[in-house]
Amino acid sequence: DAKTTQPNSMESNEEEPVHLPCNHSTISGTDYIHWYRQLPSQGPEYVIHGLTSNVNNRMASLAIAEDRKSSTLILHRATLRDAAVYYCILRASGSGGYQKVTFGTGTKLQVIP
Amino acid sequence: DTGVSQDPRHKITKRGQNVTFRCDPISEHNRLYWYRQTLGQGPEFLTYFQNEAQLEKSRLLSDRFSAERPKGSFSTLEIQRTEQGDSAMYLCASSSPVRHTEAFFGQGTRLTVV
Numbered sequence: 001d002a003k004t005t006q007p008n009s010m011e012s013n014e015e016e017p018v019h020l021p022c023n024h025s026t027i028s029g030t031d032y033i034h035w036y037r038q039l040p041s042q043g044p045e046y047v048i049h050g051l052t053s054n055v056n057n058r059m060a061s062l063a064i065a066e067d068r069k070s071s072t073l074i075l076h077r078a079t080l081r082d083a084a085v086y087y088c089i090l091r092a093s094g095s096g097g098y099q100k101v102t103f104g105t106g107t108k109l110q111v112i113p
Numbered sequence: 114d115t116g117v118s119q120d121p122r123h124k125i126t127k128r129g130q131n132v133t134f135r136c137d138p139i140s141e142h143n144r145l146y147w148y149r150q151t152l153g154q155g156p157e158f159l160t161y162f163q164n165e166a167q168l169e170k171s172r173l174l175s176d177r178f179s180a181e182r183p184k185g186s187f188s189t190l191e192i193q194r195t196e197q198g199d200s201a202m203y204l205c206a207s208s209s210p211v212r213h214t215e216a217f218f219g220q221g222t223r224l225t226v227v
Contacts, residue, residue, distance in 0.1 A: 032214065043117070043204050043218030044156065087155055097208065098146050098216045099169045103155025 004088045009108040012078045020073040020107050022088030027068050031090040035062065035073045038106070039084045047073065047086070051093070083111045115139075117219035119205050125225045126195055133191045134222045138207030145188050146216065147180055148204040149173065156204050162188060195226045 005023040012018040024033065032051050036044040048055055048062045050071070055062045061074040075082055087106040091098065118137040126132050138145050143164050148156035159178070161169045164185040174180075177195075182188040192199055202223050206216040 034214075041220070043206070043220050044216075045218070046215045049214060085155075091214075097144055097161065097213060098206065099158055099161040101158070103157070105153065106155055 003102055004090060004104055006086070006088055006104060006107045008105065009110065011110045011112060012075075013112050014080060015077050018075040018078045018082070018109065020075075020086050020088075020109065021070065022072070023070045024088070024090055025069045027090055028092070029068075030093040032093055033062065033064060033068075033071050034089045034091055034101075035060070036087045036089065036103075037082075037084040038087065039081075044087065044103075049091075078109075078111045080111050080113065083109055085109070117205055117207055117217050119203075119219035119222050121222055122220065123223050123225075125227060128197060128226055129194055131191065131193045132195060132224065133189050134203055134205075134224075136188045136190070136205030136207075136219060138187070138205070139209070139217055140186075141209065142207035142217070143185070143210045144208045144213060145182055146206040146208075147188070147190050148206065150202040150204055150221070151200075159190075159203075192224075195224075197226045200224055200226045 034049040035047040038044045050062045063072045085106040085108050087103045089101045120135045145162040147159040150156045158171050159174050160180045162182040177193045180190045202221040204221045206218045208216045
C-alpha cells in the first residue's frame with residue numbers, strides 16, 4: 001500500500017496562511033489524495049481530496065504536484081479552531097474504500113494567537 | 114442525519130474481561146469501518162463491512178476480536194479476554210454508496226484495560 005510522509009508538527013500564527021506538505025512518491029496513477037483532520041477527542045474529519053488537478057472547497061485548497069508525488073494542503077487563514085492533527089492519505093479510485101488506507105502519524109498543527 | 118454514533122464513549126475494564134462496543138452509522142451508509150488508534154498514532158484499519166457482509170479483516174484483528182453487522186445497520190465490536198495492549202481508541206466510520214469518497218467518523222470509544 002502506498003504511504004505518505006508528513007512533518008510531525010508545524011506552527012502557524014492565527015489568521016496567517018498555512019501550507020501543510022505531504023510526500024507520496026509511490027503513489028499509484030489511480031490513487032486519490034485525501035486530507036483528514038482530527039481535533040482533540042474527536043474522530044477524523046474529511047477536509048478535501050483530489051486526483052490530479054488542484055481543488056478548492058470552503059475549508060481548504062489542495063495543490064497537487066504535476067508528477068503527483070507530493071501535495072500541499074493550504075489553509076488560507078488559520079484560526080484557533082484549525083489546531084488539529086492533519087492526515088494525508090491515499091485511497092484507491094473506483095470502488096476503493098477506506099480499508100487499505102494508511103493514516104500514518106500526520107502533522108500536528110499548532111495555531112498561535 | 115445525526116452523524117456516526119458510538120457507544121460507550123469511555124470504557125474501563127479489568128484485564129481478562131470481555132467488552133462490546135456499538136457503532137450506529139449514518140442511515141443508508143452501506144459501508145462501515147472499524148479502526149483502532151493508540152496515542153500519538155493515526156487510525157489503523159481493523160475491519161470493513163459492506164451491508165451485512167464482513168469483507169475484509171486486518172491481521173491486527175486477532176482471534177479475540179469479533180465484529181458483526183447483523184442487519185446491515187449498526188455494528189458491534191467485541192474483544193474477549195482483554196489485555197492491557199488493547200487499550201486504545203476504537204473508531205467507527207461509514208460511507209455512502211453514492212459518495213464513498215468521504216468517510217464519516219464517530220467520536221470513538223476509548224478503552225482502558227487495567
